[in-house]
Amino acid sequence: MSAPLPVFVAIPLVTAFVLPALGARFKSLATFLANLATIALLVLAVMSVGHPQVYQVGAWSIPLGINLVLDGLSSLMLLAVAVVSAAAMLFSVRYTEQYTAKTKYLSLFLLMVAGMNGVVLSGDIFNLYVFLEIASIASYALVGFGCEHEELEASFKYMVLGSIASAFILFGIALVYGNTGSLNMAYIAKAIQELGMNPGLAFALSLFVAGFGLKAALVPFHAWLPDAHPSAPAPISAMLSGVLIKALGVYALSRLIFNVFGVSVPVSWVLIALGVLSMVIGVFLAVGQWDFKRLLAYHSISQMGYVVLGIGIGALILARQGNPLWASLAILGGLFHLANHAVFKSLLFLTSGSVEMATGTRQLKQMGGLIERMPYTRASCAIASAAIAGVPPFNGFWSKMILVVAAVQARLYVLAAVTVLVSLVTLLSFLKVQRYVFLGELPESLQNTRENKGSMLWAMAFLAALCLFMSLLVLVPSLRNLILQPAVDTLLAGVGYSATIVKL
Amino acid sequence: MLYALCFLLFMIGLYCAVVKKNMVKIVIGIMVMEYAVNLLLIMLGYRLGGTAPILGGADADGVTKVVAAQFLATVVDPLPQALVLTSIVISLGSLALMISICIRTYAKYGTFDITEIRRLRG
């Protein structure tokens, strides 16, 4: 049994609107309700795996009304959003005690989750834009939540660039509507098959690549991420880096390119170029950073490059009508890396938040020797660093290996070599983090630090356990066919998506 | 041709958002961009010599859903107008947030000039 699809949007929205009415006297009740909402979303997301459905809101039939679609790719993203938001909400129970407006924080957080769920479930291109805006505006407010100098500056930069991207996306939607006459993604796909690609649609596609590429922080459009992610409170950094840039950026881009517009060789080369640039530039800028969270933010750019590279290689093989087995492998690597990155990057940001709350600083040169005072944080950080660097039993290794194999099979040997090189440099920068933060001498200013207790440790332990067990998702065939393979098949079906929607 | 003018307005807004140094002028540039896209959306629905898509008493046939074919042939497309309503509401929320961040930034830094608000670098 799976829940009707609108509950994924309705539960966080209703909770977000009830919370501010509770006011400041009922803070613990508000926190309890918010955590209940995210855990309920996690349970519902797990229950709805493997039950694809199309839901027509308001009982209006498809071209007239808005429909919500749950297929393989949507349920993978829904699971990722639910897991990371449950962990981040659990972490923020203790972390947000330092802010004075806790109920507003909780309701903005839930609005962001509702927006992301709506983007992932939407079957209509304008509905996707509306939920994208809900999530983006909530995240602009959350980045500047502390209202200090740097946070406001970072929030302004993020907001200007994000609004320009949203204007590009709306322009693209207007052009698509003008050319095809419908807003439903299945109908647009059919119309584009009949019309072919005229200059208006090609311009709309390039506007979409620019707009969604900025939301996903790919390299020419990445300038907001290194300022916005460090300045946000730690659980919000985990959400932004873990799921927002994926659900709003990579998911929307791949849905539009594969299922609506159809793959073609120039578009897939653009994706591959964006992916390679992001990987290389992100990691080389990350190695030289001395601020813990800024280093993690640059690594987010580089890992997003991995995901887009995998999807781009799959698109190239499909466009050249090559062997669909290798296309499936490349897309599997990209999507699995997306899910892995959601888990280990959010765990890294949560550990950095734990370190910041205990020591009061983010600069690597001022920390050291924290291994004796904060053993649990150190263990979580070590697990997450091993996962992101691609050390064998953790999940990062498998997804990177699949990507390298797929690149070799597509005869792009230089890209495979670049992927391995970037992975080595990632390992280097995380060894730097481990040495400066946890090993070495404990300076006198930090003699009084103590391990954080309570919900923060539970959240980190949950994500660390997932880091280990997620490698089973790709090794055990039954789990792979349940969660990952339907997602890959949705993208591989390409414009056949429209046939399944109208039939279901 | 009119669509090209809409695009020109969009580019003017983009120029303003990219080149100007005052924070409030950047916000105004973003608003001009969003107005240009709303204008494009409304113009897409226009039909030469069309009328407003409002059913009067003489056009429809009571409660049934039979609408005179002549009404459908002359009326402009109402769907872009609904899209523009939604888009205006979203721009309003975004503008309110942008202005309040500008005000708070002025309180902290004492200036609206973005070349002086540069603590985050590297």
Added chain:
Amino acid sequence: MKGMTVIVKTVSSWVKMLIFLFGIYIILFGHLSPGGGFAGGVILASSYVLLMLAFGRELVERNLPLPLASRLDCLGAFLFALLAILGLIVGGVFFVNFLYQKYLPGSTFHLVSGGTIPLSNIVIVLKVGASLFLVIFMLSRFRYDSKGPAEKLASDPTIGAKE
């Protein structure tokens, strides 16, 4: 905040009820003529803004205190979600127009028609009017004079940690 001259105060105290009434007309006839929830909410909020400009902020705050506006805001959004969920419970599909289908179809071109659409217009007005009023009120609270900006904000005790 000081108000304006006597002429402005007198005229606006007559005109404010007209604006409010016009806003209510646009809301109630939203399913028959252009307008609806959002436009009506903006007009209602602007009648309060006119009062704020003519008489000063304190009088408006006595008339519609901020916690009440905040509660109306949340109530509006909650009732809208309740209407959608009632569609799920009564009609079987989320957001369906259950009044039109089952209980109260009314007759076209009359005020009582269109099912839940007039109800959702009224609920949207609560949310939009209250939140727009709150936004403009809070934005107008930040004021600077010859003292440096940071001290002025710090010395104003009514500003909390609000975005």
